[in-house]
């Protein structure tokens with residue numbers, strides 16, 4: 389779904405340079421990137437390895453200030469020095485679970501930090517455990533859970549705070565294929581309930597198409613920028629494993645892969661030469 393109006397997230401001409409450790413020339417990871425995520429839209433960003441996907445996400449999270457350019461969150465300028473993006477929730481490759489806390493205590497941690505009374509937080513926590521399919525598992529510690537269960541827990545931990553924007557950096561990449569597809573379907577079901585704006589980073593084009601309303605392709609680094617923007621007009625609700633078998637999916641995959649292929653080869657050649 390693409391709505392017009394003030395975007396939930398807007399990168400305006402964003403450039404990110406990193407100083408070289410040895411005092412040499414700075415490395416320009418991202419150059420003049422302009423990209424929008426509309427309210428309620430699910431956008432994936434794909435690109436070759438090391439191209440700058442996580443850098444963009446860190447900028448959106450307010451964890452990294454761009455060297456130039458701006459980020460706007462629902463029309464308001466995000467200033468990293470003033471703190472993180474409070475309208476966003478994050479999910480990274482490695483989950484942010486606290487190993488010393490039981491499942492339920494992990495889920496309610498954010499609410500507790502916000503000062504929600506314990507009983508009310510617990511009630512919401514139990515409700516979220518149920519919604520992510522972990523009812524009855526709240527007493528377990530993260531190490532007593534499978535990879536898929538930990539991801540569910542991390543999802544509940546993020547969504548309980550009801551962020552307007554979800555920033556996800558390859559959240560399911562560590563999972564086996566079947567668990568991953570289950571999680572992707574669960575994410576879509578939860579997203580359909582509340583229509584958050586999602587910026588989803590992945591190097592997996594199939595995952596990007598299956599989940600998204602729009603797929604943005606980044607060029608190989610250095611000086612990464614969006615080089616393609618593709619609408620995914622496949623019907624919803626979707627089952628990610630079934631949608632992959634449809635002709636519409638394959639056609640789009642071919643089209644986006646054509647735009648990506650050269651960049652992937654460039655990145656590979658650069659990596660080999662490094």
Ligand SMILES: Nc1ncnc2c1ncn2[C@@H]1O[C@H](COP(=O)(O)OP(=O)(O)OP(=O)(O)O)[C@@H](O)[C@H]1O
Pocket residue numbers: 406407415417435436437438439440441442443444591609
């Ligand atoms: N803090 C930093 N200091 C110096 N260079 C950095 C820093 N963070 C990222 N880079 C460089 O910027 C480039 C982009 O990194 P980034 O992690 O954003 O890529 P990515 O597309 O997310 O990678 P991957 O696909 O491997 O997850 C890389 O070459 C990386 O080495």
